[in-house]
Amino acid sequence: MTEIKPQKVLVVEDEPHISEGLKLNLKLKGFLVKIAPDGPTGLAQWKEFEPHLIILDVMLPGLDxxxxxxxxxxxxxxxxxxxLSAKNTAEDRIKGFKxxxxxYLTKPFHLDEFLLRVDRLLTRAQWQNNEIKKKTPQNEIKDIYIFGANSIDFQNGNATxxxxxxxxTEQELKLLKLFISNRGSVLPRKKILEIGWGYAVGTSSRTVDNFVVRFRxxxxxxxxxxxxxxxxxxxxxVFDH
Structure with missing residues (x-):
């Protein structure tokens, strides 16, 4: 009989009484849980732990x-x-969904509602993964972005x-996705570093400038x-297209 491995949940939360409470209740439901108390640790754990679901606070030390x-x-x-955040205005929720x-669940929250939302998200993700597995390579649509005389194939990592x-490179593709998804909006160098590299501080903005020179x-x-x-x-x- 095939052993069913527990699903993994990463909790990125800097308030210990909340993160430990979530960990306890998720473990009682059979999940394998890890806690990250700040933004940079959260990004590192996402790579290392490879969770099936992420619970994410907004106001975090190091990286929001x-x-x-x-x-x-x-x-x-x-x-x-x-x-899972204390930021509870409609504008905050819209920003998250965008x-x-x-x-998006605001603090304070009801534990049963939280657990139901977790189950719903994981069930939906499993269904979507099953649908993707059913597709043949011929049915897959390549993610190609065209602007001017240029085209970028994000699936194969090529450009004409x-x-x-x-x-x-992987980093070039990541930054191009960032520019394209924010086309028409000014991206500050600091924000590009935070999103593109996961750095909150300590990295020269020349890193960004060098990539832009390359893109040009x-x-x-x-x-x-x-x-x-x-x-x-x-x-x-700003990516103007």
């Missing part, structure tokens, strides 16, 4: 929950994420552009007069 959410969504669009959260046919060489007809990757003096960059 929305930046963590955006960072994860650049690499994984399917993992269910539930925000950035890709699956569900002014520089010719090129292969893109790839995708701009005239890199010295960029039409797509546009600088906003003393702030950051």
């Amino acid at each position: 929950g929305l930046s963590i959410l955006q960072h994860i969504r650049l690499e994984d669009e399917r993992i269910p994420i539930l925000i 950035n890709g959260v699956d569900d 552009c002014h520089a010719g046919d090129i292969s893109l 060489k790839y995708f701009e007809k005239n890199p010295k007069k960029p039409a797509y990757f546009v600088s906003k003096r003393s702030v950051g960059y």
Whole structure:
């Protein structure tokens, strides 16, 4: 008989009385649980622990929950994420959903409601995974983004552009997704670092500038007069398309 492995839940929460309470009740339901008390640890545990579900606070030390959410969504669009936060306005919830959260529960909360939402998210994720497995390669739609004379194939990691046919690195693909998903909006260098690399502090903004220079060489007809990757003096960059 095949052994059924417990599903894994990552709780990113800096208040110990909440995180330990969630861990206890989730373990009683049969889940394997890990706690991350701050943003950078949360990102590291997401990579190492490979959870089936993430419970995410918004106001966290080191790196805020929305930046963590955006960072994860650049690499994984399917993992269910539930925000659990004291930020309870309609604007807060809308911001969470716009950035890709699956569900949003405000503090204080009822434990039974929380556990029902967890079960619902995991059930839905399992159904979606089963549907994806049923697809044949011929039925899969390639994730291709076209702008001007350029096209980016995110599935295969290639691009056809002014520089010719090129292969893109994992980090280049991640940053391109970030720019495209925020097209028309100014992205400050600090925010690009937080979302693109998961760094809250301590990394030079020149890291971002160097990648933008590279993108201009790839995708701009005239890199010295960029039409797509546009600088906003003393702030950051905007992808204009």
